[in-house]
Amino acid sequence: MAGASERMMELAAELDAAGDLPAEWGEAFRAVPRHLFIPPTVWIEDGDRLVPLHREDDPEAWLDLCYANDSVITQVDDGEPVGPGLVGAEITSSSSRPDVVALMLATLEVEPGMDVLEIGTGTGWNAALMAERLGAAHVTTVEVDPQVAERAHRALRSADCKVAAIVGDGALGYEPGAPYDRVIATVGVQRVPHAWVEQTRPGGRILVPWLTDFHNGALLALTAHGDGTATGRVVGNVAFMPLRVQRGRRASLVRDVRDVGRARRTATDLHPYDVIGEYDASLAVGLKVRRCKLVVESHEVGYTVWLIDPWSGSWASLRHVPGAECFEVRQLGFRSLWDEVEAAHRWWTGLGRPEAGRWGLTVRADGQEVWLS
Ligand SMILES: C[S@@+](CC[C@H](N)C(=O)[O-])C[C@H]1O[C@@H](n2cnc3c(N)ncnc32)[C@H](O)[C@@H]1O
Incomplete structure (x- = not known):
């Protein structure tokens, strides 16, 4: 049975072969072990249900999940699951699918020497990948959930990765570290928080999964103009959970129908x-x-x-x-x-069935405007 480091190399090779691992991120994907960031209890989907998998019960299956090209569900119902195996539980934290992580890092167009703010630390793996390439001093990451943050901070420490890891509402960005050259949200928004625009250097990029109540994800790349506005368009297809402050009401077949x-x-x-x-x-x-x-x-x-x-x-x-x-x-x-x-x-x-890439957004202090080009 392959060990963790062999599996890490295999995953990197798989992403590489599929053309999903940009050359500049290859070294980081081969250096930062994902399993160090995955908690001992994760959740797996079984039809409509989520069921827990504990590392001590099945270490091989757990390690397989860590090095599969798949997202790993690390928290449900804000850490207070209504019960194991119940239908309707909400996924509230995860380690994103490695090819999506690689796609977003490539789309971020970040270079060594730049400062990055990540919204949604989650497990800390993405922050550690960025630190590997950019240097930990250039990475700030914010997580709203104290339990998730605490676990990520422990994992980051165990990987000797000294990024600035903050517990707080990422909708506010993180002013003490601003300005940033790049902001990457690994959580979806309906409305782009204006703090992200204000805290990005003129010409800097804001990469954010954009969602609606109906549709759960398009990747939006915005450029901050330095005048309090940012504009950009849809550049990819990703699905992320919503920013906690924008979650709105949960729809339930049992409660609402x-x-x-x-x-x-x-x-x-x-x-x-x-x-x-x-x-x-x-x-x-x-x-x-x-x-x-x-x-x-x-x-x-x-x-x-x-x-x-x-x-x-x-x-x-x-x-x-x-x-x-x-x-x-x-x-x-x-x-x-x-x-x-x-x-x-x-x-x-x-409208002529416009493709996703024709939609764009302008963000201003007083709101945002959707446009079609
Ligand atoms: C998909 S996970 C992030 C994955 C992460 N980047 C990683 O490498 O594991 C999304 C995270 O965003 C967090 N989140 C949700 N709302 C937030 C907010 N307002 N501010 C900061 N983090 C938030 C969730 O608690 C969750 O941990």
Whole structure:
């Protein structure tokens, strides 16, 4: 059975062979062992459920997870899981998938000598990778969850990595270390906090997963202009958990979906996959239809798409049956969420079905504006 360092080399070789490991980051990926940063209890997905895996119960399986090209779930429900193996638990911290980490580091366009602020320390692995290439004195990382931060700080110390690791709300950036040449958020935002723009040097880059209630991720690269504004566009496809202060309400089938019998019944020939499975479409729909959470419930045959507005209590469902050309829709509440989604899909089609990369954002002190180029 391969040991940790062999697995680390194998993972780097796998990413390299797939063209996912930029040359300038190769050394860091071969020098910073991911397993040092992964806690002894992680969570694995089993259908709709999350179940814990403890290193002492199965050290081989645990090490396999550390060196698979996959994200590792390291915290659920803010560290207070409602119960092992329950449906509906929320992933609240993870070590991102190594190829996504490599993609984001490449897209950050950071060079030795530059100062970087990371939002979302998580396990600390990404901060340690950056420290390996840029020097620890050039890396500041902020984590909001004290337990997660404490564990990351221990891991960073054990790897002798002396980055500035801060416990606090990353939405505020970290003023004492500013200005930064680069800001990298490893957590998603609906609204880009203006502190990140203010704390970035003119011409500096802010890389941030951008999400909506409906759609969970596009990578946005913004340039700070030094006048309190930043602009940029979508440069990639990533999925991240939301910034804690922007999480909004959680949608729950158990809590939010009621009175199924009273729901308005209609039918649609818009295939649900064309809306939720088509990346460009679902990004655009999410920009248009606000406060609409998407939950996909899988069945033995087919799946149900649930659209839930947990603020107003409106919901819609659409049952997908393989091979069908027409789908039953149920809607309840003052919003007709499926109708809104279908209208947004028509709007996107009318715009000529723009690809994700044509969307951009301008961030100012008083808010942000979405644009299409
Ligand atoms: C996907 S994980 C980050 C992965 C991390 N970079 C790594 O290398 O393991 C996202 C992290 O962002 C943290 N987070 C969420 N909201 C935050 C906030 N407002 N400020 C700082 N960190 C936050 C979460 O607690 C979580 O640990």
